Amino acid sequence: MSEELHTLAAPYVVDALEPAERDAFEAHLATCADCREEVASLALATEELAASHAVTPPPSLRAAVMAEVSRTPQLPPVVEPVAEPAAEPAADAGATADAVAGRTAGASVSSAAPAASVDVVDGDAASVTPLARRRAGRSRRWWIAAPVAAVSLAVLVVGGVMIADARSDRAAQQALEADALEVAGASDMEAMAMDLGTGRLMVSAETGSVALLGSSAPVPDEGREYQVWLVMRDGTVVAGPTFTPGADGDYLAVSDADVAQVAAVALTEEPEGGSEAPTMEPFAVTEMPAEA
Amino acid sequence: MTTDEEEGMERHLRAVPAAAQAPADPAVAMAALLERTALGDTAAYEELYGLVAGAVFGLALRIVRDRDMAEDVAQEALVEVWRRAARFDRESGTARSWILTIAHRRAVDRVRSEQAHTTRVQAQAPTVEVDHAGPEDVIDDMHSEWQAARVRAGLATLTDRQREALDLCFYKGFTHREAAKALGIPLGTAKARIRDGLIKLRDGWGGER
Numbered sequence: 496m497s498e499e500l501h502t503l504a505a506p507y508v509v510d511a512l513e514p515a516e517r518d519a520f521e522a523h524l525a526t527c528a529d530c531r532e533e534v535a536s537l538a539l540a541t542e543e544l545a546a547s548h549a550v551t552p553p554p555s556l557r558a559a560v561m562a563e564v565s566r567t568p569q570l571p572p573v574v575e576p577v578a579e580p581a582a583e584p585a586a587d588a589g590a591t592a593d594a595v596a597g598r599t600a601g602a603s604v605s606s607a608a609p610a611a612s613v614d615v616v617d618g619d620a621a622s623v624t625p626l627a628r629r630r631a632g633r634s635r636r637w638w639i640a641a642p643v644a645a646v647s648l649a650v651l652v653v654g655g656v657m658i659a660d661a662r663s664d665r666a667a668q669q670a671l672e673a674d675a676l677e678v679a680g681a682s683d684m685e686a687m688a689m690d691l692g693t694g695r696l697m698v699s700a701e702t703g704s705v706a707l708l709g710s711s712a713p714v715p716d717e718g719r720e721y722q723v724w725l726v727m728r729d730g731t732v733v734a735g736p737t738f739t740p741g742a743d744g745d746y747l748a749v750s751d752a753d754v755a756q757v758a759a760v761a762l763t764e765e766p767e768g769g770s771e772a773p774t775m776e777p778f779a780v781t782e783m784p785a786e787a
Numbered sequence: 788m789t790t791d792e793e794e795g796m797e798r799h800l801r802a803v804p805a806a807a808q809a810p811a812d813p814a815v816a817m818a819a820l821l822e823r824t825a826l827g828d829t830a831a832y833e834e835l836y837g838l839v840a841g842a843v844f845g846l847a848l849r850i851v852r853d854r855d856m857a858e859d860v861a862q863e864a865l866v867e868v869w870r871r872a873a874r875f876d877r878e879s880g881t882a883r884s885w886i887l888t889i890a891h892r893r894a895v896d897r898v899r900s901e902q903a904h905t906t907r908v909q910a911q912a913p914t915v916e917v918d919h920a921g922p923e924d925v926i927d928d929m930h931s932e933w934q935a936a937r938v939r940a941g942l943a944t945l946t947d948r949q950r951e952a953l954d955l956c957f958y959k960g961f962t963h964r965e966a967a968k969a970l971g972i973p974l975g976t977a978k979a980r981i982r983d984g985l986i987k988l989r990d991g992w993g994g995e996r
Contacts (some may be wrong), residue, residue, distance in 0.1 A: 506963035509981055509985070538888070539992075540985040541891070545846045548849040549934075552894070557840065565829070568870070570873055649953065
């Protein structure tokens with residue numbers, strides 16, 4: 496599998512990965528020295544290519560940049576999303592807009608939003624909104640409509656793992672990354688915003704799975720984890736994996752799913768180990784496109 | 788060529804050999820400036836700006852093909868350099884590479900969203916005509932003739948197919964999947980062409996140093 500991942504190094508270096516794929520590959524990069532080496536080596540070529548087009552920039556650029564810089568706070572050396580100021584400056588407008596769109600509409604948001612992809616990668620994008628404030632009015636409607644009691648249906652807990660935890664079982668982590676990449680690489684993959692930090696939900700009927708990937712997620716309270724719920728078109732709610740973001744807010748969760756029957760994916764906070772039925776209203780809900 | 792351009796070229800010539808150089812290497816100086824920038828040193832940042840703004844703007848222009856948009860992209864990228872300076876890691880590459888990666892990504896993201904890229908690419912049948920960019924096309928707006936010659940020499944060592952795949956992905960914002968579809972080749976082949984092309988460029992340019 497790592498060989499399969501390895502082949503993404505070249506497209507990664509020329510920025511030719513889908514945003515979701517890029518995120519997944521960067522997550523892998525953190526744990527794979529071979530791929531890091533390959534990327535650094537190929538980047539010698541792209542650096543020369545990129546640098547070979549230098550032209551004198553318009554004078555207005557310097558003034559604009561220096562003005563912007565003077566009011567732009569810098570990121571600390573270690574990823575620490577909590578320390579981020581609430582008001583993100585213009586450079587992040589795209590990411591913020593993307594996140595906001597996902598938040599207020601609770602609906603599908605294109606994953607191609609420009610500024611978002613860069614920021615998602617390092618997990619330091621837009622400010623984190625407190626969980627309590629994130630409930631989208633629209634999500635309530637159908638969530639209540641979903642008969643929570645019918646959860647006795649197949650309960651599948653595929654498992655979630657935090658990306659950044661070096662102590663986590665490496666094999667399990669790589670398997671999870673591989674699963675996520677499989678979804679990301681599926682030809683029918685659709686990506687949507689998921690309102691947990693800067694989250695992205697990828698679904699593929701081809702692989703029969705949904706993958707949730709993101710960063711800048713607040714860490715849940717002690718003894719609690721996030722849990723994924725699949726709300727099916729017939730109204731049943733299927734328990735998905737639980738996960739806890741890493742120290743830098745990165746997270747990754749993959750669940751098998753009969754994608755055609757999934758109406759929405761929701762997130763709750765549950766006691767450690769997860770619940771069979773949700774114990775709270777979801778704080779984030781992403782509905783599938785009408786004809787997913 | 789104007790005086791400005793000549794000066795720019797000379798500056799560039801001096802700044803080019805980035806890897807196998809004496810300790811007084813501009814790449815090292817650039818890394819130091821970036822590290823000082825990370826500490827909030829605006830003077831260091833401004834100096835850094837002077838060293839990279841031309842390359843950042845030129846790259847953006849090469850990709851988005853519109854001066855206003857390129858200026859916008861360059862501004863975003865350069866502010867991001869300031870914002871993320873502390874995340875630069877000397878161990879994993881040069882400062883210039885780190886900065887140009889940010890600029891490239893911003894430019895590609897812009898192209899993809901501006902052109903309703905997805906729709907455009909999906910509409911492309913496998914046989915639809917692709918810009919078969921020869922070396923001339925790839926380097927048409929290059930500033931420095933010396934650089935141009937160097938890049939041309941490198942690109943000339945590539946096969947047409949490698950060059951084509953690189954051109955679509957690096958300059959036109961195609962994903963590798965989109966490039967494979969547009970070229971009517973398997974994904975693995977597309978990835979291999981990109982990789983082989985980069986290796987050939989890298990090795991060729993490395994040898995000149």
